[in-house]
Amino acid sequence: MLVKLKVNGELRQADVPPETTLLKMLREDLGLTGAKLGCDVGDCGTCTVIVDGDSLNSCLMLAAKANGREITTIEGLATSADLHPLQKSFEELGALQCGFCGPGMLMSAKNLLDKNPEPSVHEIKDALSGNLCRCTGYTKIIEAIQDAGRELSGAAAGN
Amino acid sequence: MVTTVKDVKTGAEALTTDKELTAPAVKPVTLPSENPVVYPLTLPEPAARTQTPAVGQRASRPDGRLHGLGQTKYIDDLTFPHMIHAKILRSAHPHARIISVDTSEAEAMPGVFATLTGKEIPVNSFGPTLQDQPVLAGDIVRHRGDGVAAVAAVTEQIAADALEKIKVEYEPLPAVFDPVEALKDEIKVHAPNSNIYASKVIRKGDVDKALAESDHVFHREFRTQFVEHVPLEPHSSVAMWDGNGRVTIYSSLGRITLGREDLSRTLRIPQNRVRLIGTIVGGNFGGKNEITNEPILALLSKKTGRPVKCTYTRGDEFVSSTIRHPFIMDYTTGVNNEGKILARKIRLVLDGGAYCSWTGTTIGKGSILAPGPYNIDNLLVEAYAVYTNKTTTGAMRGFGAPQVCFAYESQMDDIAVALGIDPLEIRLRNAFSENSFSPTSQVLQSVAIKESLLQASDRFGWKE
Ligand code: FES
Ligand code: FES
Numbered sequence: 343m344l345v346k347l348k349v350n351g352e353l354r355q356a357d358v359p360p361e362t363t364l365l366k367m368l369r370e371d372l373g374l375t376g377a378k379l380g381c382d383v384g385d386c387g388t389c390t391v392i393v394d395g396d397s398l399n400s401c402l403m404l405a406a407k408a409n410g411r412e413i414t415t416i417e418g419l420a421t422s423a424d425l426h427p428l429q430k431s432f433e434e435l436g437a438l439q440c441g442f443c444g445p446g447m448l449m450s451a452k453n454l455l456d457k458n459p460e461p462s463v464h465e466i467k468d469a470l471s472g473n474l475c476r477c478t479g480y481t482k483i484i485e486a487i488q489d490a491g492r493e494l495s496g497a498a499a500g501n
Numbered sequence: 502m503v504t505t506v507k508d509v510k511t512g513a514e515a516l517t518t519d520k521e522l523t524a525p526a527v528k529p530v531t532l533p534s535e536n537p538v539v540y541p542l543t544l545p546e547p548a549a550r551t552q553t554p555a556v557g558q559r560a561s562r563p564d565g566r567l568h569g570l571g572q573t574k575y576i577d578d579l580t581f582p583h584m585i586h587a588k589i590l591r592s593a594h595p596h597a598r599i600i601s602v603d604t605s606e607a608e609a610m611p612g613v614f615a616t617l618t619g620k621e622i623p624v625n626s627f628g629p630t631l632q633d634q635p636v637l638a639g640d641i642v643r644h645r646g647d648g649v650a651a652v653a654a655v656t657e658q659i660a661a662d663a664l665e666k667i668k669v670e671y672e673p674l675p676a677v678f679d680p681v682e683a684l685k686d687e688i689k690v691h692a693p694n695s696n697i698y699a700s701k702v703i704r705k706g707d708v709d710k711a712l713a714e715s716d717h718v719f720h721r722e723f724r725t726q727f728v729e730h731v732p733l734e735p736h737s738s739v740a741m742w743d744g745n746g747r748v749t750i751y752s753s754l755g756r757i758t759l760g761r762e763d764l765s766r767t768l769r770i771p772q773n774r775v776r777l778i779g780t781i782v783g784g785n786f787g788g789k790n791e792i793t794n795e796p797i798l799a800l801l802s803k804k805t806g807r808p809v810k811c812t813y814t815r816g817d818e819f820v821s822s823t824i825r826h827p828f829i830m831d832y833t834t835g836v837n838n839e840g841k842i843l844a845r846k847i848r849l850v851l852d853g854g855a856y857c858s859w860t861g862t863t864i865g866k867g868s869i870l871a872p873g874p875y876n877i878d879n880l881l882v883e884a885y886a887v888y889t890n891k892t893t894t895g896a897m898r899g900f901g902a903p904q905v906c907f908a909y910e911s912q913m914d915d916i917a918v919a920l921g922i923d924p925l926e927i928r929l930r931n932a933f934s935e936n937s938f939s940p941t942s943q944v945l946q947s948v949a950i951k952e953s954l955l956q957a958s959d960r961f962g963w964k965e
Contacts, residue, residue, distance in 0.1 A: 361658060375578035376571025378783075380733045381815040388733055416571030429569035436561060441568030442733040442783030448569065476733045476784050 345405045349374065350418025356405075364408045365389045365400035368415060376416035376445045380474075387473030390446035391415045397453035399472070416445035419452065428452060431489040439477035447473045451487045459495040461487070564781065575783050576737035576753045581808040584739065585614055587653045587801055588660035588811065589794060590667050591820060592642035595890040596676035596690070599640055599669065602650050607666040612659040615804040616667070617651045617797055623769035629759060629791055630861035631698065633691065634893070636767055636796045642671070643690055644855035644890050646821030648794075653801040653809050676890035680829060680852040683887040690855060690888035698853065699860050699886040701868040703940050706879030711844035715835025719916055723832065723908035727852075728825035729818065730897055734783020736822060737812040740798035748799045749776040755789040767796040787896035788822050791858060823895030826863055826886075827852040828904040830871070832912050835879075840920050840927040844879035847871045849905070851886040851894070858895030860886045867901025872940045873909035874950050875931040880940055925958050 346355040349372060356371035363382075368374045368391070380388035382401045389401040392414040419426045428451050431437070438444040447470065454461055454469035461469065466484050475483065567573045604616035619625055619637035626632040638647045650667050654660035677688040683696040690696055712718055738752040748768070754760045757779040765772040782789060794811045802809045813822070828849055835844040849867060853860050868884040913931075917924040932950045939945055958964070 359656075359658070369578075370580075375574070378575070378734070379577060379812070380735070383815065385815075386733060420570060425566075425569070429566075432569045433561060433565040436565065438562070438565060438568040440732075440734070440782060440784045441564065441573050442575065444568045444573075445571040448571075474733065476731055476786070 348412045362405045364403040367405040387446040390449040427490040427493040431486040435486045437482040437486040443475040584808040586657040589648040590664045592647040596674045597671040601670045603668040607663040612655040627763040631857040634856035696888045701884045703882040708879045708881040711879035712835040720833045723830045725904045730786040730788035732784030735813040739810040740802045741808040742803040755785040763792045825897040826894040830908040840922045847882045849884035853886040854893040856893040863901040871905040
């Protein structure tokens with residue numbers, strides 16, 4: 343079946359079997375391998391992308407359901423001019439070790455900061471509750487999100 | 502590696518000016534053995550700080566940028582022209598004889614390229630210590646995670662559907678799950694061999710005499726459980742057999758030189774025909790230290806002339822990849838009235854699961870570390886690893902060290918409570934110091950355990 347969607351601002355389409363998940367379509371048909379397959383059952387969050395302004399597990403969404411919707415993946419986070427503040431702070435603070443959870447973590451974090459630029463530690467933990475990091479660097483991940491949040495809200499306030 | 506050095510000059514100067522420095526400038530804290538510890542402590546500046554300017558500096562990971570951009574390529578992110586996908590059928594029983602495997606119906610399915618069974622593996626055994634593990638089961642399955650047959654098909658979905666068409670006839674055999682039962686050898690996992698496949702004994706002094714002379718003797722059994730590594734990246738490999746008889750394999754394996762040996766052995770081709778490429782690993786923790794599906798993919802690629810990929814499902818990970826050894830640990834410890842350990846007798850039983858894997862290393866490290874970081878003159882450690890019809894246990898962070906640590910530290914607490922001694926104090930009274938002997942009589946140097954305990958307890962306010 344033909345699925346058309348907008349990914350990172352670009353119109354894309356692919357002809358996929360009906361059982362194809364959004365994750366598979368992104369990875370295999372559109373060549374966007376940033377979102378990872380960690381469990382395929384909605385437990386780990388490595389496949390997190392943003393669909394119409396909400397972060398969700400792309401392994402749990404059929405590609406057909408994403409038809410006509412707007413998707414942001416990790417590949418759409420940086421611009422050609424600059425990294426997203428989250429990418430900078432994650433890099434600087436060494437918040438990613440093996441990195442496998444990173445794309446999903448960053449998309450959940452972006453979704454949080456879009457809605458709440460100055461989240462408390464509790465709110466961050468809540469937003470990341472669906473994202474596992476088995477290398478268990480959660481402390482640095484939380485610090486990095488706070489850092490990026492400060493930078494984003496500072497920029498918004500014009501200083 | 503990019504090092505963000507706050508003050509480069511200090512670092513570089515330290516490197517040149519402190520070259521002559523051989524001993525710590527400040528004496529380490531001396532520890533009162535009888536008297537209680539006095540807080541707060543004045544602590545020495547560690548010599549390593551002045552000798553190694555990088556210590557204490559901030560460094561960022563060289564691969565951090567790509568991780569954040571989602572551009573790091575893990576094995577499952579790779580594709581090759583005409584690549585097909587493999588899936589592995591797992592055993593239906595924990596212990597059974599395989600009467601027959603019929604793959605004809607699976608092979609006839611549209612989209613299926615080839616199948617593979619254990620009989621087709623040139624040398625069907627591998628393992629880092631003992632070569633006791635088949636790539637795909639031969640005549641016997643020894644746990645539910647044993648692969649019985651594999652399918653390569655145009656999509657993962659077709660390969661998964663094809664697995665259901667494979668007919669395997671089994672003759673179930675009695676199985677043993679409890680390692681203590683397995684010690685009796687009534688049900689043998691690798692008949693006719695004994696279930697006990699590795700053992701280690703450490704003896705020092707006269708443990709029975711010292712126990713008899715102790716003021717107090719404590720005894721308790723401790724048990725730990727299975728632990729799966731759960732790397733967020735499941736095991737994944739791609740194999741390509743080329744026309745010149747060489748095979749190239751991309752794998753999430755962490756030990757590629759060992760892997761190449763195992764591949765050369767199982768495929769019965771010289772090592773110079775095996776090109777094994779390890780890229781970035783998405784979490785290993787010891788679980789990606791030996792081959793898993795690589796020879797299967799190599800042979801499927803040889804059969805089909807196409808690159809073949811297999812990425813484990815989370816289910817495959819849990820049942821067929823290795824996990825941490827559960828230990829059953831029997832501790833008997835004799836102490837005097839001051840809490841000084843006089844003797845310790847330990848018996849460890851390691852649940853080895855169906856195959857040996859890294860048990861050799863685990864039993865070694867586990868036994869040597871089992872008495873704990875304490876000066877004990879009379880010691881007996883006996884350790885046995887036994888086969889059971891369960892998931893294979895292998896390497897995982899610490900190779901047996903965390904299991905025994907749980908036991909000896911728990912018992913230290915028991916002793917402290919029973920004798921009314923502060924738990925920190927009882928450890929300080931027994932802990933190793935410079936030039937102590939390890940359980941295997943190795944002379945220990947750079948021993949900082951007491952200082953570490955004091956610093957740590959001081960910082961988190963133990964006395965308050
Ligand atoms: S792969 Fe989607 S939650 Fe794990
Ligand atoms: S960095 Fe490895 S899982 Fe998070």
